[in-house]
Amino acid sequence: MNALSNKSFSLYFYSNTISLFGLWIQKIGVGWLTWEITESTFWTSFVTLALMAPAGVLGPFFAVFAENWNMRVASVILKILMFLIGILIWFFQYLDQHTLFTLAFLSVLQGLLSACYHPVRLVFVSIVVPKNLLSSAVGLNSASFNGSRVVGPAFAGGLIAFFNLEVTFLIAALTYVPLIPVLIYMPLRTRIKKEVLKGNFFHRFLEGGKFAVRTPIILKGLFVVFVSAFFVRGMLEIQPTIAGEILKQGSFGLSLITTTAGIGALLASIWIGFRNSNKSKIETKLVSMLMLGLIISCIIGFISEVYTMAIFFTVVGFTTTAVGIGTQTIIQLEVEEVYRARVLTWWSSISFGSLTVGGIILGFVGEYIPLSNALMVMPIVGYFIFKLILYYKFQNNLFNRS
Numbered sequence: 001m002n003a004l005s006n007k008s009f010s011l012y013f014y015s016n017t018i019s020l021f022g023l024w025i026q027k028i029g030v031g032w033l034t035w036e037i038t039e040s041t042f043w044t045s046f047v048t049l050a051l052m053a054p055a056g057v058l059g060p061f062f063a064v065f066a067e068n069w070n071m072r073v074a075s076v077i078l079k080i081l082m083f084l085i086g087i088l089i090w091f092f093q094y095l096d097q098h099t100l101f102t103l104a105f106l107s108v109l110q111g112l113l114s115a116c117y118h119p120v121r122l123v124f125v126s127i128v129v130p131k132n133l134l135s136s137a138v139g140l141n142s143a144s145f146n147g148s149r150v151v152g153p154a155f156a157g158g159l160i161a162f163f164n165l166e167v168t169f170l171i172a173a174l175t176y177v178p179l180i181p182v183l184i185y186m187p188l189r190t191r192i193k194k195e196v197l198k199g200n201f202f203h204r205f206l207e208g209g210k211f212a213v214r215t216p217i218i219l220k221g222l223f224v225v226f227v228s229a230f231f232v233r234g235m236l237e238i239q240p241t242i243a244g245e246i247l248k249q250g251s252f253g254l255s256l257i258t259t260t261a262g263i264g265a266l267l268a269s270i271w272i273g274f275r276n277s278n279k280s281k282i283e284t285k286l287v288s289m290l291m292l293g294l295i296i297s298c299i300i301g302f303i304s305e306v307y308t309m310a311i312f313f314t315v316v317g318f319t320t321t322a323v324g325i326g327t328q329t330i331i332q333l334e335v336e337e338v339y340r341a342r343v344l345t346w347w348s349s350i351s352f353g354s355l356t357v358g359g360i361i362l363g364f365v366g367e368y369i370p371l372s373n374a375l376m377v378m379p380i381v382g383y384f385i386f387k388l389i390l391y392y393k394f395q396n397n398l399f400n401r402s
Contacts, residue, residue, distance in 0.1 A: 003137035008186045009129045015179040016121075017144045019079065022175025023114065024152025025159065026086055027051045027107075029168040031240040032160055032254060033093070034103050041371060043100060044241045045363025050107035053356045054115040062116050062345070071124050075183045078117040079176055085110045086173030093166050121145070122332075122344040127189045138332040143325050147269035153239060154262025157255030212343050217334055221327040222350050223389065224286050228323040229351045231382025232293040234358030235300070235375060236261060236316065241363060245371050247306045260310040264317025269325065286326050290386070293319035294379040301376030324351065 003009045031048035038044065089106050092098045125141045126134060159168040212218045235242065239261070243254035296315045303309045331347050358378070365374040 003129050003133040003140055006129050006133055006137075008188075009125075009133070009137055009140075011182050012124075012128055012179075012186060013140060013144060015182045017148060019082075019176045019179045020145060020148035021152040021155060022086065022172040023051070023082075023110075024148055025156040025168060025175070026089060026110070026172035028153040028156035028240065028254075028258060029160065029165055029172065030089065030103050030107055031238075032156075032243075032251070033098060033165055034100065035240045035244045037098070037100060037103075039244070041238075041241045041245060041363045041366035042360075043363075044244075045238045045359050045366075047100070047104050047107055048240060049237055049356045049359045050104060051111045051114060053352075054108065054111035058112070058115045062119055069120065071120055071127060072183060072188060074120050075117070075124060076180060078113055078120065079180055079183065082110060082113045082117070083173060083176035083180070085113065086169070086176060090166065090169035090173050093169050118348050119345045122348070128186070130189070134332075138329050143269035143321075145324075147265045147321055147325075151262040151266050153236075153258040154260075157251070157258035161251040161255035209346055212346050215334060218331050218343065220394065221286075221330050222347060223394075224290055225323060225327040225347065225351050226354050227382055227386045228290050228293060228320055229354035230358040231379050231385075232290075232297045232316065233320040233324075233355045234362055234378070235297055236313075236320065237355055237359040238362055241366065241371065242309075242375075245366065246304055247309065249306050253306050256306055256310045257313045261313040261317035264314040264319075265321040268318045268321035271322070286323055289319045289322040289326070291383075293323070294383050294386075298376055298379040301372045301374070304372065 004013065027048060030051075031044055034047040035044045085106060089110075092102055092106075121141075125137050129137045156168060156172075159171060212222060239258055240254055243249060243251075243257060247253035247257070249256070293316060296312050296319070300309060300312050300316070303312065328344070328347060331344060362371070362374050362378065365371075
C-alpha cells in the first residue's frame with residue numbers, strides 16, 4: 001500500500017504537484033523572454049537561475065526558523081504570496097512592459113518565497129501521513145518535486161510554442177490556486193519532536209550541518225547530489241539558452257528539448273516513486289545514474305541537431321531526477337525529526353546552489369567560447385572531481401556493503 005491510499009496525502013500530492021508545475025513553467029517562460037530581450041547567455045542564465053539561487057544560499061537559514069513555524073499557516077501564506085508574484089509576472093507581460101530589470105527582480109522575489117517554502121514542504125509530508133506510510137510519502141513527494149522540475153518546463157515549452165508567453169504566465173500563476181484550499185482544510189497529524197530545540201540561531205544552524213557530516217550515508221548522498229547538480233543538472237536549467245544559441249530553433253526547439261527531458265524525469269519519478277524500494281536498493285542505483293548522466297551530458301556538447309539532442313535530453317532528465325529523488329529519500333529516512341528541516345534544507349541548498357552556480361558558469365563561459373564547448377568540458381571535469389573525492393575521502397567505497 002502506498003501513501004496515495006491516504007485521502008489527505010492524495011489531495012495534497014496532486015494539488016502540490018500542479019503548483020510545482022506552475023513554478024517551473026514560470027521559470028522557463030521568464031528565461032525564454034529574457035533570451036528574446038537580451039540574446040545574452042549570461043543574463044538568460046542569471047534570470048532563469050534567480051529562482052534557485054535564494055534556496056541555495058538562504059535555505060539553511062530559513063530552515064532554522066521553519067522548525068518553529070506552524071506548518072499549515074506558513075504553507076498557506078507563502079503559496080498566496082507566490083500566486084501574487086505570478087500574477088504580477090503575467091500582468092507585466094499583458095501590458096508588454098517587461099524589461100531585464102522586472103524579470104530579474106520578480107524572479108528573485110519568487111526565489112526568496114520558494115526558499116522560505118522549501119523547508120516547510122520537506123517537513124510537511126511527515127505530518128500528513130501516519131508513520132507506516134512515510135517512506136512511500138517521502139518517495140512520492142520527492143518524485144513530485146524532482147519530476148516537476150523537468151516536466152514543468154516541458155509544459156512551458158509546449159505553451160510557448162502553441163500559444164504565447166502571456167498565456168504561459170497566466171496558466172503558471174493559476175496553478176497555485178488548487179493547493180491553497182487543500183492546505184487550509186486538510187487534517188494534519190500533530191508534529192512530535194523528540195527534544196526541545198536549544199541554542200541560538202547560529203548554533204542550531206550549524207547543528208544541522210554537523211549532523212549531516214557526522215552521518216556517513218547522508219554525507220555520501222550530499223556528495224552525489226552535488227556532482228549531479230553542478231556538472232549535469234545545470235544544463236537543464238539553461239535550456240532556453242541552448243535552444244536559442246546551439247539549436248537556433250526558437251520556441252519549437254525549446255518545446256522539444258524540454259518535453260523530452262520532462263518525459264525522462266517522469267519515467268524516473270514513476271520508476272522510483274512507485275517501486276517502494278528500500279534504502280539499500282536506492283543506494284545501488286545512485287552512482288550508475290550519476291555516471292550515465294555525466295557521459296550523456298558530455299555527448300550533448302557535440303550535438304547541434306534538434307531531434308538527436310532531444311533524445312539525449314530524455315536520458316539526462318531521467319538520471320538527474322533519479323539521483324535527486326534517491327538522495328532525498330535516503331536522507332528523509334535517516335534523519336531524526338528534530339534535525340529534519342535543517343538537514344533536508346542542507347540537501348536542497350547543495351542541490352540548488354550547485355545547479356545555480358553550474359548554470360551561471362555555463363552561461364558566463366558561453367559569452368566567450370561556444371556554449372557547446374562548455375557543455376562538453378563541464379561533465380569531464382565533474383567526472384575527475386568525483387573520482388578524486390571518491391578516492392581520497394571515501395576510499396573508493398561510496399555505497400558498497402562490506
